[in-house]
Amino acid sequence: MPQALRIGLLGCGTVGTGVAKILSEKAQELTRITGRPLTLCRVVVRDVTKLRDSVIPVNLITGDPTTLFSEPLDVVVEVAGGIGPIRDIVIKCLESGRDLITANKALLAEWGSEIFEQARKHGRAIGFEAAVAGGIPIIRAISEGMVANRITAILGILNGTSNYILTRMADDGLTYSEALVEAQKMGYAEANPSLDVDGTDAAHKLAILAHLAFGVQPPLESIPRRGINNLDAVDICFASELGYTIKLLAESWNRNGKLAMHVSPVLLKKQAPMAQVRGAYNAVALVGDAVEDTLYYGKGAGMLPTASSIVANLVDIASSRERMVQQSRLLWPKGKNNGPPILPDTDLKSRFYLRLLVPDRPGIMAEVAGILATFKISIASVIQHESTSSPPNRVQMVIMTHEAFASDFRLAVAEIDRRAFAIFPVTHYPVAD
Ligand SMILES: NC(=O)c1ccc[n+]([C@@H]2O[C@H](COP(=O)([O-])OP(=O)(O)OC[C@H]3O[C@@H](n4cnc5c(N)ncnc54)[C@H](OP(=O)(O)O)[C@@H]3O)[C@@H](O)[C@H]2O)c1
Numbered sequence: 001m002p003q004a005l006r007i008g009l010l011g012c013g014t015v016g017t018g019v020a021k022i023l024s025e026k027a028q029e030l031t032r033i034t035g036r037p038l039t040l041c042r043v044v045v046r047d048v049t050k051l052r053d054s055v056i057p058v059n060l061i062t063g064d065p066t067t068l069f070s071e072p073l074d075v076v077v078e079v080a081g082g083i084g085p086i087r088d089i090v091i092k093c094l095e096s097g098r099d100l101i102t103a104n105k106a107l108l109a110e111w112g113s114e115i116f117e118q119a120r121k122h123g124r125a126i127g128f129e130a131a132v133a134g135g136i137p138i139i140r141a142i143s144e145g146m147v148a149n150r151i152t153a154i155l156g157i158l159n160g161t162s163n164y165i166l167t168r169m170a171d172d173g174l175t176y177s178e179a180l181v182e183a184q185k186m187g188y189a190e191a192n193p194s195l196d197v198d199g200t201d202a203a204h205k206l207a208i209l210a211h212l213a214f215g216v217q218p219p220l221e222s223i224p225r226r227g228i229n230n231l232d233a234v235d236i237c238f239a240s241e242l243g244y245t246i247k248l249l250a251e252s253w254n255r256n257g258k259l260a261m262h263v264s265p266v267l268l269k270k271q272a273p274m275a276q277v278r279g280a281y282n283a284v285a286l287v288g289d290a291v292e293d294t295l296y297y298g299k300g301a302g303m304l305p306t307a308s309s310i311v312a313n314l315v316d317i318a319s320s321r322e323r324m325v326q327q328s329r330l331l332w333p334k335g336k337n338n339g340p341p342i343l344p345d346t347d348l349k350s351r352f353y354l355r356l357l358v359p360d361r362p363g364i365m366a367e368v369a370g371i372l373a374t375f376k377i378s379i380a381s382v383i384q385h386e387s388t389s390s391p392p393n394r395v396q397m398v399i400m401t402h403e404a405f406a407s408d409f410r411l412a413v414a415e416i417d418r419r420a421f422a423i424f425p426v427t428h429y430p431v432a433d
Pocket of ligand 1: 010012013045048079189303306
C-alpha cells in the first residue's frame with residue numbers, strides 16, 4: 001500500500017467537521033483517485049471538552065497546536081479562522097515541512113506575502129481554494145482555466161451570509177436581525193459575523209481574487225467597502241418598486257490601465273444574472289480578453305461545500321504536489337505589486353440611488369434637483385408617495401440619477417445633508433445597469 005497522506009486539522013468547527021466527514025465517507029473514492037489513503041491523524045481545537053460529531057475520532061483530538069509540527073504529518077488544514085495565534089501556527093507548520101491548506105481569507109488577505117514567503121523558503125505547497133466563494137472552484141478557474149486570458153473585470157457576490165440576509169429580507173420580509181440569526185444557525189456566518197455584514201469578508205476575498213487576476217496586493221484599507229449592516233428594509237422596497245434588487249457586490253475592473261475596486265451594496269436590475277443569486281449562494285463573473293464573459297455559481301459557505309474545496313486541494317497535494325509547490329512559488333511575491341495602480345474610488349462613475357426623509361412642503365424637490373444640477377448630476381426618475389408617516393408631514397423622496405462621478409455625487413450629498421430640510425443624512429447606493 002502506498003504511503004498515506006497524513007493530515008492534521010487545525011480547527012474542527014463547521015468546516016473542519018465537513019472535511020472529516022468527506023474524508024471518512026469518501027475514503028475509498030479518494031484513495032482510488034490519488035492512489036494513496038488520505039488519513040486524518042490529528043485534530044487540534046480550542047476546547048477539548050466540547051461535544052463533536054461522531055465522525056471525529058476522539059483519540060485524535062487535542063488542544064495542543066505544537067502536535068501539528070512535532071508529529072509526523074504531511075499537510076495541515078487550517079480551518080480555525082482568525083489571525084493572531086493562527087498565523088504563528090501555520091508559519092511553524094510550513095517551517096517544519098508541512099504543506100498548508102487554508103480556508104482563512106482574512107489570514108491570506110492580510111499576511112499572504114509572509115505565508116507564501118515561508119512556503120517558498122521551505123519548498124511547501126499552499127492550497128486555498130476554500131478561502132474564496134466556498135465550494136466554487138474559482139481559484140482554479142483563474143489560475144488554470146483562464147490562464148490564456150488577461151482578466152479585465154471581476155464581479156462577485158462573495159459573502160453568503162450577506163446574500164442570505166438580503167434574500168430573506170427581500171423575499172420574506174424578515175428584519176435584518178431575524179435573517180442574521182437564521183444565517184448563523186445555518187452555519188453560514190463567520191465566528192465574528194460583523195466581518196460578514198460590514199463588507200470586510202468580501203473585501204478580503206476580493207483582495208485575493210484581485211491578486212490572482214491582476215497581480216495587485218491591495219492593503220485592506222485601500223479597498224473602499226460598505227456592508228449591509230446599515231441597510232434599511234425600506235431601501236429594499238423602493239429598489240424593488242424601481243425594478244432593482246440590492247446585492248452586496250465586490251467588484252474590480254481594469255479601466256485604462258488603472259484598477260477600480262470596491263465592496264458595496266449595489267442596485268442591480270432584477271433580470272441581471274447576479275440578481276438571481278439567492279440565499280447563501282455565491283457567484284463570480286470574470287471577464288477575460290480571450291474568453292470574454294464567464295460566470296461561476298455555487299454555494300459560497302456551509303460545511304460540505306467549503307469542505308469540498310479543501311478536499312480538492314488535499315487531492316492535489318496527494319497526487320500532484322510538485323505542481324502545487326510550483327504554483328505556490330509564483331504567488332504573493334513579497335513587496336512586489338506587479339499590477340496596475342488602484343484608482344481612487346472618487347474617480348469611479350455610476351448611476352446612484354438616493355433616499356431622503358424631508359418635510360412634506362413645497363419647493364424641496366426643486367432645491368434637491370438644483371443641488372444635484374450644481375454638481376452636474378441629472379435625475380433619471382423620482383418616487384415620492386403620499387405622506388403616511390409618523391410623525392406626520394414627512395415624506396420619503398427617492399431619486400435615481402443618471403451616470404455621475406462618485407466625487408461629484410459625494411459633494412452633492414454633503415450639500416443636501418447640510419440643508420435645513422434634511423431630517424436624516426441621505427441614504428445612497430450605486431446602481432449597476
Ligand atoms: N463556515 C463557512 O461556511 C466557511 C466558508 C468558507 C471559509 N470559511 C473559513 O473557514 C475557517 C473556519 O470556519 P468555521 O465556520 O468552520 O469556524 P468555526 O465553526 O467557528 O470553527 C472554528 C474551529 O477552530 C477552532 N479554533 C479556533 N481558534 C483556535 C485556536 N487558536 N487553536 C485551536 N483551535 C482553534 C475552534 O475550536 P473549538 O471547537 O474548540 O471552539 C473550532 O473548532 C474560517 O477561516 C472561515 O473564514 C468558513
